[in-house]
Amino acid sequence: MSTEVMIAAAPRAATGRYTAAAQGLHWVSAALMLAVLVLAWVMESLPNNDSTRATVVMLHKSVGLTILALTVARLAWRAIHPPPPAARWAAWEAAAAMASHWLLYLVLLAMPISGYLMSAGRGRAIPYFGLFEVPLLTPATDAIWRIGATVHWAGQWALYTLVALHIAAAVWHVAIRRDGTLDRMLPEQSGP
Template identity: 55%
Template sequence: MNSTTNDRLDVMTIRCYTLTAQALHWIVAGLMFTVLPLAWVMVNMPHTAPDREWIYTLHKSVGLTILALVAVRLGWRALHPAPPLPGRMARWEKALAFASHWLLYLILVGMPVSGYLLSATGGKSVPYFGLITLPSLPNNPAVSDAARWVHVAIGQWLVYVLILLHVGATAWHVAVRRDGVLDRMLPEQKA
């Protein structure tokens, strides 16, 4: 068999993630593309801007929603493992895909946790969409500064890199490899 035939066989044998996993993936992706612009807007607003606190509340609330959904997704993933990658992928490609996915999970947990610690130990409230306020923690400038370093100095840049890597790899698999990797995260198409 030639390479094109092998590619078609790979696409035909690829199973999809469950619909629940797919929904969680796309909802979190949409929320990520919401929380990032909110962050850019809020840090560039004048301190006297009337909507500044609401933008901060929205940013924190979306971040906490991401944390909750990622927790659900990790639980779901533990019970429903990822479908196999195409057999045509080299071992190093599969290892890179595995590592980048788990780094994404780590940053999607680490950013909301560090954001919460930044606010909660820095003397700021952590409201959730103005409905409830999460428990505050004792004021601790050292913890708040460490959380700021994780959240702002390191975390945001890791988010950008990992999202670009994830989207870039997806584009590579769709446009160049055409190996059906994206199909695993889309509802199964009946022929």
């Protein structure tokens, strides 16, 4: 191993922190997940004939597709840069963390794909922030829409549950365990 690689790897190994790229992808994904949920709630509260509904729907779909792209990027980054080992975790904590993370990744892939199927099943265009239209690769059929709608509905509740568990685990590690787990996903602080 070259000296540069050893020096570059030392701070991460010493701190047990995720890479800056992994941290950035995590927090941008979290912010977009909040945005897509708010957009969904607003979208569902608007009457179909409301003049702003089309814009809210377009934003919801666009943010969802952005989350899909970020999730693929996160998985690729994770494959190349495995998470740092977690010190001082019980075996059950490590297993629960691994299971919940992989389930979150699954939901973050399933939600935009099922949303795509809902749009495609109705033959509705999917404009990406008004810049271009995502091609519809499936036929417009009620069966395609139903599959998408079912997965989207179940995924919504799975997402609520998994995010709540993720936040509860963070609170557990910060307030109860005080083991620095949250610090792994935050930039390293310099100074006293």
